[in-house]
Amino acid sequence: MEKRNYSRMQRIVVKVGSSSLTYNTGKLNICQIEALVRQLADLHNRGLDVLLVTSGAVGAGMGKLGFKERPRTIPEKQAAAAVGQGLLLHMYEKLFAEYGLVVGQVLLTREDFADRRRFLNARHTLQTMLNMHIIPVINENDTVAVDEIKLGDNDNLAAMVAALVDADLLILLSDVDGLYDDKPGTPGARVIREIHEINGEIEALAGGVGSAVGTGGMATKIQAARIAMHSGLVTVIARAAEPDVIRRLVSGEPLGTAFWPSVKLVNKKRWIAFSATVCGRIYIDEGAVRALREKGKSLLPSGVVKVEGDFEMGNTVSVMDLTGKEIARGIVNYAAPEIERIKGKQTSEIAMVLGYKDYDEVIHRDNLALE
Numbered sequence: 186m187e188k189r190n191y192s193r194m195q196r197i198v199v200k201v202g203s204s205s206l207t208y209n210t211g212k213l214n215i216c217q218i219e220a221l222v223r224q225l226a227d228l229h230n231r232g233l234d235v236l237l238v239t240s241g242a243v244g245a246g247m248g249k250l251g252f253k254e255r256p257r258t259i260p261e262k263q264a265a266a267a268v269g270q271g272l273l274l275h276m277y278e279k280l281f282a283e284y285g286l287v288v289g290q291v292l293l294t295r296e297d298f299a300d301r302r303r304f305l306n307a308r309h310t311l312q313t314m315l316n317m318h319i320i321p322v323i324n325e326n327d328t329v330a331v332d333e334i335k336l337g338d339n340d341n342l343a344a345m346v347a348a349l350v351d352a353d354l355l356i357l358l359s360d361v362d363g364l365y366d367d368k369p370g371t372p373g374a375r376v377i378r379e380i381h382e383i384n385g386e387i388e389a390l391a392g393g394v395g396s397a398v399g400t401g402g403m404a405t406k407i408q409a410a411r412i413a414m415h416s417g418l419v420t421v422i423a424r425a426a427e428p429d430v431i432r433r434l435v436s437g438e439p440l441g442t443a444f445w446p447s448v449k450l451v452n453k454k455r456w457i458a459f460s461a462t463v464c465g466r467i468y469i470d471e472g473a474v475r476a477l478r479e480k481g482k483s484l485l486p487s488g489v490v491k492v493e494g495d496f497e498m499g500n501t502v503s504v505m506d507l508t509g510k511e512i513a514r515g516i517v518n519y520a521a522p523e524i525e526r527i528k529g530k531q532t533s534e535i536a537m538v539l540g541y542k543d544y545d546e547v548i549h550r551d552n553l554a555l556e
């Protein structure tokens with residue numbers, strides 16, 4: 186089979202799912218973890234920047250605590266994660282040390298991405314760790330992440346990390362060979378090798394949630410691939426147990442399912458599109474949709490029809506067409522009550538209506554990330 190030709194391969198993020206790190210008994214799959222560490226250590230020695238996003242804290246905690254099923258309540262999951270995360274890190278620390286390498290634990294929540302200052306801080310820390318040849322071992326901070334601040338799955342976390350550090354390749358390792366064109370196990374179902382666009386058909390293949398210990402199944406892997414595609418990096422979903430899978434993928438072997446990047450959004454627009462917390466919605470008319478989409482214009486008050494939510498100036502909002510479809514996200518120059526008052530008005534009327542005018546635009550095009 187033809188090799189995959191990457192334009193650059195310096196920085197890779199590898200995410201490994203719970204289903205590949207723990208057995209159904211909840212105990213750690215030591216052979217799998219050893220194989221993973223060996224390959225990552227080798228890539229590091231070759232001079233690549235390597236970041237590991239690891240799941241398995243809840244799964245490993247379940248094993249240690251003797252739980253037969255995934256705990257239902259959030260505090261129980263958090264308690265299991267608190268136990269399991271320690272076990273995981275101990276294992277990584279020990280195995281990487283055998284190859285003379287140092288790991289550093291990084292636990293993140295949605296807020297670390299949603300707040301621009303924290304986002305930039307996290308980027309700085311990760312960059313510094315890479316400069317110091319430390320291998321970042323990253324997971325969600327499950328013990329403190331309650332619903333409001335939780336990402337909830339490590340596929341999205343890995344994609345956001347990959348975008349954060351400007352990686353070239355994101356590898357999502359799981360218990361399947363890739364994305365199947367039918368339910369895995371169905372006779373005749375095959376792995377789709379290359380994907381250039383995520384459309385409804387691809388999303389429909391994702392099915393429901395994944396394995397007994399995993400969280401999001403294929404749905405979250407496809408969401409992750411979408412983030413990565415807009416961030417200009419290749420994503421591959423492959424089987425963790427495939428011998429030497431990481432090294433072979435990096436050398437271009439066409440294993441698993443590869444998602445190829447589309448147009449790369451600039452850094453700030455990526456943050457607006459995928460990381461910032463969405464605080465409200467602005468509905469705009471057809472003329473404004475065309476101006477944004479086709480002419481790359483800023484959003485002016487005249488195109489605004491309806492405002493939803495109690496957002497402030499500087500917050501990120503969804504921009505919707507009148508059918509309720511999200512067409513963009515952007516940072517607003519005015520708070521919701523002000524936009525409510527200037528909606529439908531000409532720019533020249535802003536000062537008269539509000540008594541002042543700080544900006545002509547509701548959202549400037551530099552702060553607008555289109556779908």
Ligand SMILES: Nc1ncnc2c1ncn2[C@@H]1O[C@H](COP(=O)(O)OP(=O)(O)O)[C@@H](O)[C@H]1O
Binds near residue numbers: 359369
């Ligand atoms: N079209 C599909 N192709 C491949 N796997 C699928 C598909 N639809 C659902 N899945 C499920 O997704 C699971 C992997 O997701 P998950 O258990 O969350 O893994 P991980 O723990 O590795 O993140 C597979 O075991 C499979 O059952």
Ligand SMILES: N[C@@H](CCC(=O)OP(=O)(O)O)C(=O)O
Binds near residue numbers: 243337338398
């Ligand atoms: N942070 C959680 C992992 C959540 C998750 O996404 O799991 P998975 O679907 O196995 O990648 C944990 O460490 O158990």
